[in-house]
Amino acid sequence: MSGDLGSIGFIVVAGALTTYVWRVLGVMLAERIDPEGELLLWVRCVATSIVAALCAGIVLSPNRILAVTSLDARIIAMAAGVACFYIFRCNTGAGVAASVVALFAAAWFVA
Amino acid sequence: MRAGDTAAYDWSALPQGARSAVGVAGLVMAASFLGFGALVRDFGVGLHSGIATTVTVWALPGQVVTLDMLARGTGVAAAALAVTLTAVRLLPMVVLVMSKVRVEGANRWPLYFLCHFVAVTIWRIAEDEIEAVERAKRLPWLTGLGLALMSTMIVMTAVGYHLAQLAPPLLAACLVFLTPSFFFISLFANARISMDYLAIAAGVVIGPLCHRYYPQLDLLAAGLGGGTIAYVIGRIARNRGR
Numbered sequence: 099m100s101g102d103l104g105s106i107g108f109i110v111v112a113g114a115l116t117t118y119v120w121r122v123l124g125v126m127l128a129e130r131i132d133p134e135g136e137l138l139l140w141v142r143c144v145a146t147s148i149v150a151a152l153c154a155g156i157v158l159s160p161n162r163i164l165a166v167t168s169l170d171a172r173i174i175a176m177a178a179g180v181a182c183f184y185i186f187r188c189n190t191g192a193g194v195a196a197s198v199v200a201l202f203a204a205a206w207f208v209a
Numbered sequence: 210m211r212a213g214d215t216a217a218y219d220w221s222a223l224p225q226g227a228r229s230a231v232g233v234a235g236l237v238m239a240a241s242f243l244g245f246g247a248l249v250r251d252f253g254v255g256l257h258s259g260i261a262t263t264v265t266v267w268a269l270p271g272q273v274v275t276l277d278m279l280a281r282g283t284g285v286a287a288a289a290l291a292v293t294l295t296a297v298r299l300l301p302m303v304v305l306v307m308s309k310v311r312v313e314g315a316n317r318w319p320l321y322f323l324c325h326f327v328a329v330t331i332w333r334i335a336e337d338e339i340e341a342v343e344r345a346k347r348l349p350w351l352t353g354l355g356l357a358l359m360s361t362m363i364v365m366t367a368v369g370y371h372l373a374q375l376a377p378p379l380l381a382a383c384l385v386f387l388t389p390s391f392f393f394i395s396l397f398a399n400a401r402i403s404m405d406y407l408a409i410a411a412g413v414v415i416g417p418l419c420h421r422y423y424p425q426l427d428l429l430a431a432g433l434g435g436g437t438i439a440y441v442i443g444r445i446a447r448n449r450g451r
Contacts, residue, residue: 105258105279112285113275114265116293121324124303128311131304139404141297143443144436146396146408148295149270151416151431152277153393158417161280163251164385166378175386176393183394190391190398191237197390198383205379 167205174208175201217315222346226353229338235358238330241269242362244387246369248273251385252280256370263366267359268328270295270392274428283425291429302332309339310347319348326355404443411435 124131132138156164157172164172179197186192242263249259254276262272271292278288303324310323327335335351342350373381396409416431423430 102255102257105254106261108279108285108288109258109261109275110265112278112288113262113271113292116289117266117268117271117296117299118325119293120296120300121303121327122321124300124327125307125317125320125324127300128304128307131300134301138297138301140436140440141294143404143408143440144432145270145295145298146400146405147412147415147435147439148274148291148428148432149392150396150409150412151419151428151435152270152274152412153389153396154413154416155277155420155427156389159420160385161251161253163247163373163378164382167382167386172386176390179390179394180397183397188398190394193394193397194240194387194391197394198386201386201390202379202383205382 167201168208171201171204171208174204217312217345218319218348219343219345220349222342222350223353225346226350227357228353229334229350230354230357230361234330234334235361238358239361239365241388241391242365243369243372244384244391245269245272246366246371247373247381247384248369248388249276249366250370250373252276254280256367259366259370260363263362264359266292267325268296268299269388273388273392277428281424287426287429291432294429294432299327302329303327306332306335306351309335310344310351312344312348319352323348323352323355326352326359330358331355402443403446404439407439407442408436411439 153176157176158169160167160172175197178200179193182196183190183193245263246256246259249256258276258279259272262275266272266275274292274295275288278291306327307320307324311320331351331354334354339347339351369384373384376384396405400406400409412431412435415435416427419427419430419434
């Protein structure tokens with residue numbers, strides 16, 4: 099039970115407050131900030147790299163459930179997803195569907 | 210006159226907004242949260258943690274970073290910094306949404322409630338559909354939409370969590386893969402300038418490298434290091450192009 103409370107505390111401090119603060123600032127600064135400014139451009143780069151690293155981490159060293167697939171299968175699936183995204187004229191849904199199907203096929207037939 | 214102030218919003222639009230949750234955007238979001246629920250099972254942090262992030266964080270990348278770090282036992286400070294860096298992108302979205310819903314002279318507290326719901330989906334819907342809604346009805350309309358989407362996503366988180374256990378191992382793995390795949394492809398979908406592609410590449414290369422040497426700080430190092438490198442190179446390239 100204390101473990102559960104610890105998790106919730108971690109989520110509120112590390113996740114919720116740190117996220118809400120930017121939304122509140124957005125309301126307070128709504129009349130004064132340039133949404134396309136240089137500072138926010140840098141922030142977008144940092145956020146993009148964090149999410150890219152997060153995805154790479156899950157592909158390279160997954161947890162239990164995803165670990166039933168091979169590394170090759172996961173890399174093939176991600177590449178197929180990005181390729182299909184562009185083949186289908188930048189359709190995110192098509193890319194995601196293709197990557198999941200590719201993961202299934204690669205895991206089923208290859209390893 | 211408090212009552213007179215709030216009356217500037219027409220709250221009869223609340224259920225109307227809630228109904229608009231049923232649509233393509235809502236469907237895509239539901240699939241993402243189904244995958245998120247499965248990912249929560251994979252992290253081994255418990256369904257209550259997953260649902261807590263859905264309610265209190267309400268932005269999938271931040272939710273996954275939070276739980277990834279909770280699962281790995283990262284310190285609160287490093288986790289807070291990494292999450293907050295993924296959340297700064299919400300600021301411009303809120304700024305843009307506010308410019309569409311604000312009513313001059315009206316009470317401001319509903320804005321602080323509505324802003325909690327602002328993330329990619331609500332921002333897109335606000336850009337696409339809100340023009341057709343009359344101004345006094347916009348804030349209630351979006352609040353209704355936010356409440357409906359969040360209730361649905363709490364259910365989807367739980368469904369995904371349980372499906373991950375009930376489904377055969379390979380299908381469960383595919384379900385877990387839905388979220389990272391959606392995130393990664395979305396990075397390409399949102400990329401507009403060379404800087405964005407550089408940032409993707411930098412994260413993919415630096416993240417795993419740092420993971421080998423500093424597993425607790427890999428996301429932070431990849432974000433701050435890779436993102437800054439991408440920004441600087443992108444800026445130099447842009448200035449040369451002029």
